[in-house]
Structure formats: C-alpha cells, structure tokens
Amino acid sequence: MDITLETIISGKKLSNPLMNASGILGDAPDAIRLLNSMGFGCIVTKTLTLRPREGYRPPIIVPLDYGLINAVGLANPGIRIGAELVFAARNNGIPIALSIGGKTSKEFIELATIAMEYDPDFIELNLSCPHTPGYGIDAAKTVKAIKDIVCSVASIASIPIWAKLSFSRNLVSEAEAALSCGASTIVLINTIPAMVIDPYIKTPILSHGWGGLSGPAIHPIAVYSVYRVYEELNAEIIGVGGAETWRDVIEFILAGASAVQIGTGLIRKGHNIVREIIHGIKSYMREIGAKSIHELIGIAHKK
Amino acid sequence: MSIAYRYSKPSYFTGKIYNINRLSRTLYEIDINIIQDKLISLPPQFVLVCVPGYEAVPMSIAVQEENGGVIKLIVKPVGETTNKLVTLNNEYIGIIGPLGKPLLPSGDKILLLAGGSGVAPMLRFAQYYASLKKDITFVFGAWESDEIGDVPGIIRRYASEVITTCTNGCDIRGTVVDVLKYGYVREDEYDYVFVAGPEIMIRNIANYVKNQYKTIVIMERLVRCGLGLCGSCIISGTNKLLCYDGPGFVLSDIVEVLRQ
Numbered sequence: 001m002d003i004t005l006e007t008i009i010s011g012k013k014l015s016n017p018l019m020n021a022s023g024i025l026g027d028a029p030d031a032i033r034l035l036n037s038m039g040f041g042c043i044v045t046k047t048l049t050l051r052p053r054e055g056y057r058p059p060i061i062v063p064l065d066y067g068l069i070n071a072v073g074l075a076n077p078g079i080r081i082g083a084e085l086v087f088a089a090r091n092n093g094i095p096i097a098l099s100i101g102g103k104t105s106k107e108f109i110e111l112a113t114i115a116m117e118y119d120p121d122f123i124e125l126n127l128s129c130p131h132t133p134g135y136g137i138d139a140a141k142t143v144k145a146i147k148d149i150v151c152s153v154a155s156i157a158s159i160p161i162w163a164k165l166s167f168s169r170n171l172v173s174e175a176e177a178a179l180s181c182g183a184s185t186i187v188l189i190n191t192i193p194a195m196v197i198d199p200y201i202k203t204p205i206l207s208h209g210w211g212g213l214s215g216p217a218i219h220p221i222a223v224y225s226v227y228r229v230y231e232e233l234n235a236e237i238i239g240v241g242g243a244e245t246w247r248d249v250i251e252f253i254l255a256g257a258s259a260v261q262i263g264t265g266l267i268r269k270g271h272n273i274v275r276e277i278i279h280g281i282k283s284y285m286r287e288i289g290a291k292s293i294h295e296l297i298g299i300a301h302k303k
Numbered sequence: 304m305s306i307a308y309r310y311s312k313p314s315y316f317t318g319k320i321y322n323i324n325r326l327s328r329t330l331y332e333i334d335i336n337i338i339q340d341k342l343i344s345l346p347p348q349f350v351l352v353c354v355p356g357y358e359a360v361p362m363s364i365a366v367q368e369e370n371g372g373v374i375k376l377i378v379k380p381v382g383e384t385t386n387k388l389v390t391l392n393n394e395y396i397g398i399i400g401p402l403g404k405p406l407l408p409s410g411d412k413i414l415l416l417a418g419g420s421g422v423a424p425m426l427r428f429a430q431y432y433a434s435l436k437k438d439i440t441f442v443f444g445a446w447e448s449d450e451i452g453d454v455p456g457i458i459r460r461y462a463s464e465v466i467t468t469c470t471n472g473c474d475i476r477g478t479v480v481d482v483l484k485y486g487y488v489r490e491d492e493y494d495y496v497f498v499a500g501p502e503i504m505i506r507n508i509a510n511y512v513k514n515q516y517k518t519i520v521i522m523e524r525l526v527r528c529g530l531g532l533c534g535s536c537i538i539s540g541t542n543k544l545l546c547y548d549g550p551g552f553v554l555s556d557i558v559e560v561l562r563q
C-alpha cells in the first residue's frame with residue numbers, strides 16, 4: 001500500500017503537513033511563488049496589519065548557534081496586499097492562510113472583514129508576536145482579551161480561524177478560550193522574548209533591544225506546548241518552533257499536531273528543507289509500517 | 304588543483320576597526336579585526352555592518368586576511384550610517400555574516416569590471432583568483448579621476464593588468480562599457496567576466512556582452528535581514544532572493560530583469 005502524507009486542517013485536505021511559518025517570506029506575490037516552489041502543502045502569509053508598517057531599523061535578526069533572535073517589528077505592506085497574495089497562491093494551486101494582526105478586537109474584526117473579501121483558505125490570528133508594542137502578546141495579554149478577539153472574529157468569519165499563541169503559563173486556558181469562541185485550530189508556538197548583548201559595544205545587538213527567539217532552542221518548548229494542549233483539550237493543532245528535520249516534525253505529530261510550520265529551518269538548512277523532510281518522513285513511515293499521517297497524530301499520549 | 308572551499312555559518316561577530324584610509328574623493332578603506340574569532344568567507348559573500356546607534360548596512364567583503372581574522376571593506380559614504388562608519392577608527396562594530404552564497408566558476412583568464420563602490424566585491428574575486436595564480440584583468444571606472452584616487456594601488460596587489468576609466472585623466476576616457484565596446488579588452492578572450500557597480504552600468508554591460516552564461520553580475524537590493532527571511536531583497540520578476548541566492552548571479556539566470 002502507498003504511503004500518503006495528506007493531512008486535514010480545519011476540514012480541508014493538504015497534500016502534506018508542512019507549511020512556512022508566518023513572517024518567513026510571504027508578503028509579496030514573488031515570495032508566494034518562491035515558497036510554493038519549495039514544496040509546502042500550504043502557505044502562510046506574513047502577518048498583515050491595517051496600515052503598512054516599516055518595522056524596525058536593521059539589525060532586525062541575529063543568527064546564533066542555536067537559532068535566531070528577531071525583532072522585525074511586523075514590517076508588512078498592509079492587509080490590502082492580501083488580494084495579490086491569495087491570487088498568487090490560487091494560481092499555483094496551493095492553499096493559503098492569511099495571517100492578521102491588530103491592536104484591538106475592533107481592528108481584528110476590520111482586518112478579518114477585509115481578509116474574507118480575498119477568500120483565503122484560512123485566517124491565522126497573530127495573538128503572540130513578542131516584540132511589537134500594542135500587537136501580539138500586548139493585544140492578547142489576558143485570557144479575557146484572547147476571548148474578546150477570537151469571539152469577535154469568529155462571529156463574523158465564514159472561513160476557518162486559527163489562533164496562534166505563544167508559550168505561557170496560561171497556555172491551556174488561552175487555547176481553551178480560543179476554541180470555545182470557535183477557533184478551529186491552535187497554532188503553537190510563536191517566538192519567545194529574548195535578548196543578546198555585545199560584550200564590547202555593551203548594548204543589545206538588535207535595534208529594538210529585545211526580540212523573539214526561534215529555531216532549535218525553542219523546539220522542546222514547542223513540543224511540550226503541543227503535547228499539553230492536545231492532552232487537555234484534544235484540539236486540532238499546528239506545531240511550530242525549531243522544526244529542521246523529519247524527526248522534529250514527527251515529534252510534533254506524535255505530540256498531537258496535524259501539521260507543522262517551518263520558519264528558521266529555512267535559513268539554517270536551506271530551501272531544500274521541505275523535500276528533505278518529506279523524504280525522511282516517508283522512510284520513517286515505511287520503517288514503522290504507518291500508511292498515513294492521520295494514524296500518527298497524538299499517539300505519544302497513548303500509554 | 305583545489306583549495307579548501309570553506310566558509311563560516313552566518314553568525315554575529317564583534318569587530319574592531321584599526322585602520323581607516325581615504326582612498327579617493329568618494330571611497331574609504333576600512334580594516335577590521337574580528338575579535339577572538341574568524342569570519343571565513345568566499346566571494347561574493349557580504350556582511351551586515353552594525354554601527355552602534357545607527358543602522359546595519361550591507362557591505363561586500365573586499366579583502367580577507369589571516370584566514371578570516373581580518374577583513375577589509377571599501378566604503379562609499381552615502382547616508383547617515385556610512386558617514387558615521389568612516390569616522391569610527393579604533394571603535395567596535397557588530398558584524399553579521401558571511402551572507403549570500405559563494406559563486407566561483409573556474410577559469411584561467413578572468414575579467415573583472417567594477418564601477419564606483421563595485422570595486423569592493425571585484426577586489427575579493429581578484430584576491431581569490433590571484434591566490435589560484437590566475438590571469439586577472441581589472442577595469443575600474445568612475446565619473447571623475449579624483450574618484451579613482453589610490454584604489455588602483457590596492458587592485459595591483461592582485462591583478463596583472465589594471466585599466467582605469469573616467470571622463471578625463473584615466474587610462475581610457477569613457478565608461479567601463481566603452482572598454483568592451485571599443486575593443487580595449489575582448490570579452491571572448493576571457494573564461495569569465497564579472498561585473499559590479501551601479502545598476503545602470505550592469506544593465507549596459509548585460510545588454511552588450513555576448514555570452515550570458517559566462518558573465519557574473521553582482522546585484523544590489525534593499526537588504527534588511529540578510530538571511531532570506533524578510534523578503535525585502537527579492538529580485539522582482541524572479542523567485543530569487545539577493546541575500547540567499549546572490550549577491551552574484553550568472554547573467555543568464557536574471558537576464559530578463561536586466562535586459563529591457
């Protein structure tokens with residue numbers, strides 16, 4: 001029997017469980033085509049805001065042995081680019097999630113209303129960017145704020161909503177709040193607040209001072225987060241954080257993820273990473289006798 | 304014969320500037336010690352230079368010494384950050400690199416064409432091919448002769464033949480393209496032609512050269528992250544990122560962008 005890498009997210013079939021993480025390319029039609037050429041099963045756009053944002057001045061990313069620290073500052077061309085991005089994805093026959101980020105539930109509603117005109121396959125709510133005042137973790141500071149945003153968007157949305165959260169001590173209650181409002185899927189996790197200082201210059205390296213840590217350094221935290229939310233809530237989950245090899249991806253799936261996003265891995269391993277991981281997953285499935293991704297999701301929980 | 308094809312992973316380094324020298328009216332050389340480390344690169348890889356309190360700006364590595372313990376930049380001050388940079392002798396700066404991919408075709412006769420600050424990446428190619436004992440012709444052009452200044456002195460360390468061009472007072476009166484057009488050097492006598500400089504010069508040369516498979520161009524775009532993540536440096540009309548796929552491209556791969 002043939003092995004299939006198909007997976008289902010929000011009721012929609014994806015040809016494989018890999019997608020790019022929001023913020024990694026994905027804010028121009030050329031970039032959508034580039035992402036499509038890498039072999040992903042779905043594309044996620046950069047987080048789009050109501051108005052274009054310049055972001056912070058470089059340096060915006062510091063490469064480290066164990067990952068990256070970034071403070072891009074949500075630089076993006078604004079929600080209106082969404083039309084072209086969805087169009088580019090459609091032309092390439094690949095599903096697309098529009099990521100949106102607002103400061104208030106009112107802004108989120110406005111963004112979601114515009115996003116729906118473009119008819120993407122999914123809408124991802126960025127409730128977790130750690131370095132842009134007013135957005136992300138600032139906008140979604142409390143369980144109540146998360147509820148407010150997700151419930152408002154879900155009440156008007158006719159497209160599946162993903163809620164992207166970061167690791168926190170309230171992770172399970174936050175995920176529960178998002179699900180109870182009608183989010184179809186929880187995306188776990190965003191970057192973790194972090195800082196690097198130059199010992200000679202004696203100041204933080206990033207122009208913004210602090211940023212978000214991604215890559216291998218956060219992978220075990222992300223696996224833990226997926227495991228916990230799956231265990232407590234049996235939710236549909238997309239895992240993200242430090243996935244660089246087929247093992248990392250399989251870990252996420254066994255912990256309970258139905259799909260996995262890749263960000264930092266694209267630069268640490270190169271643009272061939274998707275094909276290499278798919279190859280590795282197939283060998284793994286052959287070895288253990290698995291036929292589909294579906295039969296692997298969450299099985300680390302069964303004793 | 305092969306030499307070690309090796310370069311560092313992109314990382315953050317602290318550098319200390321130990322020499323700044325004005326080479327011409329518009330160009331400075333800056334020598335930097337990589338503190339307690341080595342930044343090993345191959346041409347045409349580049350770095351982001353983080354000037355404390357200012358921005359991080361992309362710069363070609365012009366020369367690499369002591370196996371990456373020392374790098375030389377050639378800087379044309381154009382904005383706030385680069386104007387600050389050329390005053391920072393004996394100061395510390397941050398350096399992120401090496402960025403981009405090496406692009407090193409093999410050949411015995413190499414022609415390097417540089418306009419203005421495009422001399423920086425071309426110097427690094429000259430250094431590399433000179434280390435392999437290849438035959439190098441280096442054309443360096445600018446508008447005025449005072450923009451040429453002492454730069455040829457550095458080029459001569461690596462290139463057997465150096466030709467300067469400008470409107471008046473150089474080896475050849477005219478532009479870098481004119482050197483090809485009027486037969487001062489013949490493209491077909493070289494195994495590879497490398498070009499760096501203002502985009503208009505690159506376009507003129509792209510329109511002129513016959514063998515687009517043997518021509519390498521060094522492109523410039525707005526670089527923000529330098530690591531292939533933000534998309535700011537995409538060469539529009541292609542699906543190539545300058546900081547990931549470049550900054551050097553075989554002309555045939557991007558010829559549609561340049562020939563119009």
Ligand SMILES: Cc1cc2nc3c(=O)[nH]c(=O)nc-3n(C[C@H](O)[C@H](O)[C@H](O)COP(=O)(O)O)c2cc1C
Binds near residue numbers: 046
């Ligand atoms: C350069 C960069 C930009 C990012 N921008 C966004 C963004 O716009 N929206 C968002 O939800 N997450 C953003 N993220 C977070 C990633 O989507 C992802 O959650 C995180 O990097 C962990 O995954 P990774 O280790 O595979 O990179 C960004 C991450 C990086 C490195």
Ligand code: FES
Binds near residue numbers: 530535536544546547
């Ligand atoms: S500068 Fe960010 S992708 Fe090239």
